[in-house]
Amino acid sequence: MRLADARKDRYRILAKEIGYRSRSAFKLIELNERYNLFRNSNTIIDIGCSPGGWLQVASKYSRSNTRIIGVDINPTEPLDNITILRRNIEDPKLAEVLLEIARSPFDLLLSDLSPNVSGIWDYDHARQVSISLYALELASKILRIGGDAVFKIFEGEMMNDFKDKLADIFTKVIVCKPKASRQESSELYIICKNL
Secondary structure, eight states: OOHHHHHHOHHHHHHHHHTOSOTTHHHHHHHHHHHOTTTTOSEEEEETOTTOHHHHHHHHHSOTTOEEEEEESSOOOOOTTEEEEEOOTTOTTHHHHHHHHHSSOEEEEEEOOOOOOOSOHHHHHHHHHHHHHHHHHHHHHHEEEEEEEEEEEEOSTTHHHHHHHHHHHOSEEEEEOOTTSOTTOOEEEEEEEOO
């Protein structure tokens, strides 16, 4: 997206006015309105949390005593009552660290992971699916039985294989594109219910 177009982007402007750190906050708000993501969530993990827009939404829409943890390889400015870790999703000890901090399995995993986009579509798609597979592996280790998850995925030839892997461990898998996503974007979100 060109800078001039970004400045006119409705969700970007609205995010700035409201105080959300990213326009993607509106994607999660819409997903929550449609799928009640936060209704029964006492522990929430946000993977790929920087700059923190999804953490802000999770904090606003969940109960006041909900434990929220964010993880990203990039720095994320602190937020009240949220634990933020600067870690790599590929770290083999990440699950152990998260469960130790949370002191219980998680109810909800949010994954808005995206690689640094190169512009080479096949490479970008493969890398995005690859990091989403790490998020899925993490979900299988840290979510409680009956837990839910949301995964961002780039539309492409590897998407159906990823969706099939999700269907192997979740009882309900729904693909959707929030209105807040740019129309030209290939990103989709997969809502997974009941691990």
